[in-house]
Structure formats: C-alpha cells, structure tokens
Amino acid sequence: MSEIDSNKAPMSREEQKAFQARQKQRAIIMAGLLLFMVVLFYLITIVKIGAGS
Amino acid sequence: MTTASHSIQGLASARDLFALTKPRVMSLVIFTALCGLLAAPGSIHPVIGFTAILAISLGAGASAALNQWYESDIDAVMKRTSGRPLPAGRMDRETALHFGIGLSVFSVLLMGVAVNWFSAAFLAFSIFFYAVVYTIWLKRSTPQNIVIGGAAGAFPPAIGWAAVTGDVTLMPVLLFAIIFFWTPPHFWALALFVNSDYSKAGVPMMPVVAGRRSTRHQIFGYSMVLAAVTVAPFILGLAGAIYGAAAIALSAIFCGLSWQVARSQTSEPKDMAAEKRLFKFSILYLFALFAAVVADRMIMA
Numbered sequence: 001m002s003e004i005d006s007n008k009a010p011m012s013r014e015e016q017k018a019f020q021a022r023q024k025q026r027a028i029i030m031a032g033l034l035l036f037m038v039v040l041f042y043l044i045t046i047v048k049i050g051a052g053s
Numbered sequence: 054m055t056t057a058s059h060s061i062q063g064l065a066s067a068r069d070l071f072a073l074t075k076p077r078v079m080s081l082v083i084f085t086a087l088c089g090l091l092a093a094p095g096s097i098h099p100v101i102g103f104t105a106i107l108a109i110s111l112g113a114g115a116s117a118a119l120n121q122w123y124e125s126d127i128d129a130v131m132k133r134t135s136g137r138p139l140p141a142g143r144m145d146r147e148t149a150l151h152f153g154i155g156l157s158v159f160s161v162l163l164m165g166v167a168v169n170w171f172s173a174a175f176l177a178f179s180i181f182f183y184a185v186v187y188t189i190w191l192k193r194s195t196p197q198n199i200v201i202g203g204a205a206g207a208f209p210p211a212i213g214w215a216a217v218t219g220d221v222t223l224m225p226v227l228l229f230a231i232i233f234f235w236t237p238p239h240f241w242a243l244a245l246f247v248n249s250d251y252s253k254a255g256v257p258m259m260p261v262v263a264g265r266r267s268t269r270h271q272i273f274g275y276s277m278v279l280a281a282v283t284v285a286p287f288i289l290g291l292a293g294a295i296y297g298a299a300a301i302a303l304s305a306i307f308c309g310l311s312w313q314v315a316r317s318q319t320s321e322p323k324d325m326a327a328e329k330r331l332f333k334f335s336i337l338y339l340f341a342l343f344a345a346v347v348a349d350r351m352i353m354a
Contacts (some may be wrong), residue, residue, distance in 0.1 A: 022064050029067045040107075043100045044167045051098070 065148050069138035073121055073149055074114030074156075081339075082113040082209045088343040089213030089228055092350045097217045104167040105216035109209055111160035112176045116205070118153035119184035122146055124192075131250045153184070164216075172215040179208035193255075196262040199244075203236025204229075210343070224291045227282060231342065234279040238272045238311055239335040245269070245314075246322040246329060269315045272331070276311035280304035283342065292346065293353045299345035303338050310334055 011019060086109040090102055097105070121128065121139055129140035138144040157180050165173030183205035192198045207229045214225040237259075244251060244258045245265060251258035260268045283304050287297030313327040 019064060022066055026064070026067050040100075040104065044104060047098045047100045 063145055063148070065138065065144040069143050070148075070152060072138055073118045073144070073152060075117035078117060079110055079113050082206075083110050084340065085228075085232065085343055086110070086209035086213035088347050089210030089225060090216055091213075091347045092210075092224070092228075093214040093217035095217050101168055102216070104163065105172065105213065108160045108164035108168065108173075109176060109212050109216075111156055111163070112180050113209070115153050115156035115160055116180050116183040118149055118156060119180075120188045122149040122153055123184070123188050125149075127254045127256060130254045133247065133250060157184075168216045169219050171219050172212055175208070175212050175215050175221075179205060179212065182208070193257070196257045196259045198257065199240045199259070200233075200237050203233050203240070206236060207232035223289070224286060227286050227291070228343075228346070230282045231279065232339070234275055234282055235335065235339055237275040238279065238307075239332065239339075241268050241272050242314060242328045242332040242335065246325045246332075265320060269317060273308075273311045273315035276308050280308050286346075293349045295352060296345045296349035299342060299349075303342055303345075306334065307331075307338055 083106060086106055090097065090105060121137060125137075125139035125146060128134035128137050134140065139146060139149055157177075161173050161177045161180070164176050183202070187198070187202045187205050191201045195201075210228040210232070211221060211225040214228070215221055241259050244260050245268060252261045259271065263271075283300045284297070286292040287294075287300055292300075310327070310331040314331050317325065317327045319325060
C-alpha cells in the first residue's frame with residue numbers, strides 16, 4: 001500500500017472548492033428536475049383519474 | 054492525477070452529462086416522434102402526449118450515453134468526436150454507463166406508467182437495438198453498419214404513433230422505412246468528405262471498405278428505394294394530396310442530387326460540392342417530409 005491513490009488523496013484547497021461548486025450545481029439541477037417530475041406526475045394522475053371516471 | 058483533476062474526483066459536470074445525450078441528435082428524434090404522434094389516428098391528452106415525447110427523448114439520450122460509454126476508444130481518435138466528455142477525460146466510463154442505464158430504465162418506466170406498455174416495450178427494444186445490436190455488435194464488423202444504425206434512428210415516429218394507438222399499422226412501418234432508407238445516403242454523403250477520420254478509427258465505413266465509387270452508386274440506389282417508400286403512403290391511400298405533392302417534389306430533388314453524387318469522380322473532399330449539397334438537402338428533406346405528414350393529416354381531418 002505504498003502507492004498513493006490519486007483519486008482518494010486529499011484534495012488541495014482549490015480542488016475542494018471546485019468540487020463543492022460542482023456538487024452544488026448538480027444538486028440544484030437535480031432539485032429542479034425532481035420538482036418538474038413531481039408536477040408532471042401530478043398532472044398525469046389528474047388526467048388518468050379524469051379518463052377513468 | 055490529470056484525469057482526477059479534469060473530472061474533479063470522478064464527479065462529472067451537469068453540462069457534460071447533458072452533452073452525453075447528444076442534444077442535437079435528440080432534436081431530430083423529438084421532431085420525428087412528435088410527427089408520428091400527431092399523424093396517428095385518434096387523440097391523446099396533451100399531458101400524456103408531452104410525457105410520451107419526453108420518454109422517447111430520454112430513451113434516445115440514454116442510447117447516446119451508452120453508445121459513448123462503449124465507443125470512447127473510437128471517439129478519441131476522430132477529430133469530430135475527440136472533444137466529447139469521455140475521450141476528453143472530463144468523465145469516467147463508469148459514470149456514463151450508470152447514467153445511460155439509469156436513464157433507459159427511467160424512460161421506459163415513464164412511458165409504461167403514463168402512456169401504454171406497448172410503446173414502453175417498443176422504446177426498450179429501440180434502446181437495446183441502438184446500444185447493443187448497432188454499437189456493440191455491428192458497427193465495427195460490417196460496412197453496412199450505418200444501414201443498421203439507421204433502423205435505430207427510425208424508431209421514434211413509430212413509437213410516437215404507438216403512444217396514441219397502442220399498436221403498429223402499415224403507416225408507422227412506412228414512416229420507419231422512410232428514415233431507414235434515408236440514413237445511408239445522408240450518412241455516406243457525409244462519410245465521403247470526412248473519409249480519413251473513419252479510416253483512422255478503424256470503423257468499416259462504406260467509403261473506407263468499398264471505395265468511393267461503390268459508395269456513390271449505393272447512395273443513388275438507396276435514394277431510388279427511398280423515393281419509392283416515400284411516395285408509397287400516397288399511392289396506397291394512407292396519406293392525402295398535400296403529402297403526395299411534397300413527397301414527389303422532395304424525392305425528385307433528392308434523386309437528382311444523388312445522381313450528381315453517383316456521377317462525381319473526385320477524391321478531394323474540398324471538391325465534393327455534390328456530396329455536400331446532398332448532405333445538406335437530406336436534412337431539409339426529412340424535416341419537410343415529416344412536416345408534410347402532419348400538415349396533410351391536420352388539413353385533411
């Protein structure tokens with residue numbers, strides 16, 4: 001285990017900053033997509049119930 | 054260390070994940086699927102119709118991601134594709150594979166739950182066909198690869214149709230056949246003037262394997278079949294006069310341009326005006342033809 005796994009080595013300050021910025025960006029987009037899906041599934045449900053009755 | 058710093062510890066950016074779905078190809082998929090959906094007899098609620106198009110688009114994006122997961126070695130040596138997220142080192146292959154599989158499963162489930170399970174199964178088959186039959190199996194083993202790939206690209210209008218009707222009749226089969234026979238002349242015209250890149254990547258593209266002369270003759274041959282298939286819905290009474298007029302006019306121009314390609318002798322990409330003209334027109338051809346399918350149905354109805 002003498003070799004350093006670069007993927008698991010601690011990040012430098014700048015790397016950590018960039019990593020967290022990217023994490024944040026992805027989280028915001030994911031939240032937006034989830035919200036969109038919630039609205040879409042709500043509408044699909046309404047349409048399906050309407051068609052069934 | 055370089056890879057880690059590019060992809061930031063294995064975390065791909067949202068922009069690269071989006072690029073992995075080939076958004077430009079997706080725009081054609083959305084358009085043809087929408088035309089299939091609008092041309093189908095019967096009606097579909099706008100919300101369900103929107104969901105069907107969304108599911109087809111996500112399925113196409115998933116296919117593109119799986120395609121790039123498998124082809125990163127080819128993409129790396131071709132100028133046109135070397136900037137894609139995987140060959141450029143901005144994303145690891147595992148991320149692309151997980152993203153592709155996740156998106157495939159989600160798109161099929163969305164289609165099944167919201168629309169109908171026939172079109173969901175159809176969508177699942179089209180993803181399998183593009184990712185496995187075309188990308189993994191046939192692309193590297195036969196110069197007819199693009200013909201097979203064309204079949205994968207030809208599914209969206211038929212799936213759009215199936216979203217409305219829950220089945221497949223002769224008309225969606227003809228819509229499928231139009232894109233199927235359109236793809237070889239469209240793509241080989243491009244492959245003629247970007248020939249060198251494919252030979253470098255070892256992909257058996259037709260101009261590399263059979264030569265330019267044979268490719269040009271095959272372009273013309275496929276164009277004739279395309280013209281016959283395109284006019285068929287009108288002759289068989291499945292479409293009206295608006296479609297018929299558009300199909301005949303567009304196909305006449307297409308055949309004229311591919312005849313010029315068939316007669317072309319040049320081996321210099323910069324002199325290939327006929328090939329470039331055919332390639333540009335082929336894109337317009339498909340958009341105009343599918344718009345005519347919808348216009349015909351809307352006006353006739």
